[in-house]
Amino acid sequence: MEHIGDHLRVNHDLVLTVYCFVKKMSPAFDILLKCIYNICAENLNEICKRKEFTELDKELMIDIICQSTERRDAKHKEQVASNTQTLGLFDETEEEEEEEEE
Numbered sequence: 850m851e852h853i854g855d856h857l858r859v860n861h862d863l864v865l866t867v868y869c870f871v872k873k874m875s876p877a878f879d880i881l882l883k884c885i886y887n888i889c890a891e892n893l894n895e896i897c898k899r900k901e902f903t904e905l906d907k908e909l910m911i912d913i914i915c916q917s918t919e920r921r922d923a924k925h926k927e928q929v930a931s932n933t934q935t936l937g938l939f940d941e942t943e944e945e946e947e948e949e950e951e
Contacts, residue, residue: 854884890920
């Protein structure tokens with residue numbers, strides 16, 4: 850499974866084909882399905898422009914878009930939280946240095 854995921858990360862041509870196959874076989878391939886959703890989240894614009902995407906069933910299109918968007922939003926929130934924590938630590942360090950100078 851890991852090798853397939855690695856290959857799909859590099860070669861986006863097969864993402865939708867494998868997605869359709871895995872979706873039919875779920876839950877046997879849930880790990881691979883999560884990997885595909887993550888790849889789609891990172892490359893949604895590219896994936897949506899492919900001919901294979903426009904040929905998907907409407908439900909599968911919606912599933913890819915929704916899952917990808919949710920993952921992208923979650924990743925963005927994590928980054929914002931991480932940046933906020935980093936800035937908070939930076940502010941605390943500055944305050945401590947100012948107190949020491951006084």
